[in-house]
Amino acid sequence: MDNLKLDDVKPLLQYSALAVVGLVLIRNAMRDPKDKTPIVGSSGFSSYWGAWKFIFDAPNIIQEGYNRYPEGIFRVARFYHWEYIVCGPKLVKEVGNTPENVLSFGAGVEELIGFQAKQTMGRAIADNPYHRQTIRTSLTRNLHTRFPDVRDEIICSFNDNLRLQGSEWISLPVLPTTMSIVSRVSNRLFVGLPLCRNEEYLANNIRHTTDVVRSGTIISLFPEFLRPQEKSNAKALDFLGPLLEERLAKEREFGPDWDGKPNDLISWLLELAEGNQRTPLDLTLRILGMNMVAIHKSSIAFTHAIFDLTTHPEHLLSMREEAERVVKEEGWTKAALNSMVKIDSFLRESQRLNPTGPRTCPFNLFVRRVVSKDGFRFSDGTVLPQGAFLSIAARPAHFDPFYIANYENPATFDGFRFARERAEHISHYDPNDSQDNFKKHMTSVGVDHLPFGTGKHACPGRFFAATVLKAMLAHLVINYDVKAEVEGVRPADMNFGRVTTPSATGRVLFRKRQ
Numbered sequence: 001m002d003n004l005k006l007d008d009v010k011p012l013l014q015y016s017a018l019a020v021v022g023l024v025l026i027r028n029a030m031r032d033p034k035d036k037t038p039i040v041g042s043s044g045f046s047s048y049w050g051a052w053k054f055i056f057d058a059p060n061i062i063q064e065g066y067n068r069y070p071e072g073i074f075r076v077a078r079f080y081h082w083e084y085i086v087c088g089p090k091l092v093k094e095v096g097n098t099p100e101n102v103l104s105f106g107a108g109v110e111e112l113i114g115f116q117a118k119q120t121m122g123r124a125i126a127d128n129p130y131h132r133q134t135i136r137t138s139l140t141r142n143l144h145t146r147f148p149d150v151r152d153e154i155i156c157s158f159n160d161n162l163r164l165q166g167s168e169w170i171s172l173p174v175l176p177t178t179m180s181i182v183s184r185v186s187n188r189l190f191v192g193l194p195l196c197r198n199e200e201y202l203a204n205n206i207r208h209t210t211d212v213v214r215s216g217t218i219i220s221l222f223p224e225f226l227r228p229q230e231k232s233n234a235k236a237l238d239f240l241g242p243l244l245e246e247r248l249a250k251e252r253e254f255g256p257d258w259d260g261k262p263n264d265l266i267s268w269l270l271e272l273a274e275g276n277q278r279t280p281l282d283l284t285l286r287i288l289g290m291n292m293v294a295i296h297k298s299s300i301a302f303t304h305a306i307f308d309l310t311t312h313p314e315h316l317l318s319m320r321e322e323a324e325r326v327v328k329e330e331g332w333t334k335a336a337l338n339s340m341v342k343i344d345s346f347l348r349e350s351q352r353l354n355p356t357g358p359r360t361c362p363f364n365l366f367v368r369r370v371v372s373k374d375g376f377r378f379s380d381g382t383v384l385p386q387g388a389f390l391s392i393a394a395r396p397a398h399f400d401p402f403y404i405a406n407y408e409n410p411a412t413f414d415g416f417r418f419a420r421e422r423a424e425h426i427s428h429y430d431p432n433d434s435q436d437n438f439k440k441h442m443t444s445v446g447v448d449h450l451p452f453g454t455g456k457h458a459c460p461g462r463f464f465a466a467t468v469l470k471a472m473l474a475h476l477v478i479n480y481d482v483k484a485e486v487e488g489v490r491p492a493d494m495n496f497g498r499v500t501t502p503s504a505t506g507r508v509l510f511r512k513r514q
């Protein structure tokens with residue numbers, strides 16, 4: 001019995017001893033007297049305290065640094081390294097435009113949030129993420145053709161999730177409801193009917209995503225050698241395996257262009273997959289990966305939009321009027337969404353004030369790791385050594401009246417500010433100038449608007465996300481009334497380290513439109 005107890009605690013003692021040695025070594029390595037980059041928060045030994053504070057107060061710490069160095073670089077202590085925060089349009093552009101072999105997006109994401117791609121998805125998939133190409137190519141190209149399915153799934157999933165009767169108001173938690181709808185709509189394009197409506201399959205995708213986000217955040221508190229291994233989610237194979245077997249068999253029997261081949265993610269993947277990639281397991285992990293990048297942030301963005309709508313309800317009737325008019329004139333098409341300028345503006349403004357990307361997104365943070373052996377030199381002379389982590393102060397930039405010179409009252413939610421700017425632009429539009437395009441659509445990226453990142457890694461899924469979110473918002477305002485549980489009160493965001501999400505339990509009231 002005594003022996004058993006000793007055996008029980010042995011691994012814990014070994015881990016603790018290793019942790020202490022690791023922390024001492026890492027701390028020593030962190031003391032680099034040559035590094036003159038200013039520190040915000042605590043330094044020296046008390047930087048442990050700074051790293052701890054960062055977990056609960058990152059937005060304020062970054063804002064403080066931004067106020068002091070609005071066009072420079074500062075660093076904050078994390079438990080095992082410094083993180084360099086880049087501010088100002090000039091330097092942000094340099095980060096966005098620098099190639100992967102110098103400032104690596106992949107290495108930054110993998111390490112900083114503890115998302116060990118090789119453990120979660122398998123090394124083969126992390127090394128050759130060809131499935132991501134399908135976002136830029138097939139998925140985006142097929143948005144027009146597949147729009148009727150997007151629309152159909154939006155109608156059905158709103159009905160099934162809201163379950164409204166008569167004129168009754170019901171209170172629903174927004175984030176889980178939104179996640180369920182976005183997940184169904186995305187999977188209608190990924191795997192089609194009936195699997196996209198299978199609740200267990202969808203719940204498994206969502207669970208996988210939230211587990212990875214949660215564990216990624218917690219895992220990053222441990223030094224690398226103590227991090228628990230993420231297990232691949234084998235359950236997804238139970239759902240997808242038979243469907244994938246069937247599709248592979250059809251290709252073997254009738255060739256790649258068989259009659260009746262569905263126009264979905266599975267076909268788009270099979271167009272690119274080679275050798276071992278043409279197995280149910282490999283394909284399943286890629287579909288799971290697509291679910292992770294597609295669902296989480298779109299759901300967060302829509303949740304913020306609903307909270308903004310219920311906090312600023314004066315926007316509802318104008319958007320309803322616009323959506324009804326456009327649908328009457330053009331029908332429910334992808335092209336008709338282009339005419340919904342108020343809805344586009346509202347979503348862009350909601351993202352401006354609640355950027356889910358750069359400081360908050362689970363896998364697609366605007367983070368980089370310096371991988372070139374010579375380090376990276378910014379134009380202001382700051383040199384970051386190989387191995388350094390950096391990210392962008394996006395949220396402060398979105399609020400800065402000097403950075404974004406033409407924002408009036410940048411801290412105020414003004415849902416139609418971009419619709420007004422678009423009308424202004426049209427009134428001065430020069431049809432002979434090919435450069436004279438309006439650059440503030442929901443999907444437009446730039447150093448002044450960072451929710452989808454900017455530069456080489458700007459989000460390739462943003463056209464899909466915008467199509468789904470605009471169609472969902474138009475459907476919501478046409479068919480439902482919505483209001484805050486307590487008038488004027490927006491459920492508070494949650495902060496944990498670099499992850500900020502809208503309240504997971506925040507509710508609003510819905511009823512059928514009266």
Ligand code: HEM
Pocket residue numbers: 105132135293294295297298301356357358361364365366367450451452453454455456457458459460461462464465
């Ligand atoms: C509102 C929803 C979304 C937001 C706010 C968002 C935001 C972002 C951001 C900030 C980045 C990183 C940019 C950088 O570091 O420079 C990113 C990258 C990425 N996003 Fe999104 N995203 C959204 C939806 C989607 C969807 C629906 C998909 C897939 C269908 C997707 C796929 C990706 C991929 C694959 C990358 C990595 C790009 C690369 O490796 O170069 N995203 N996203």
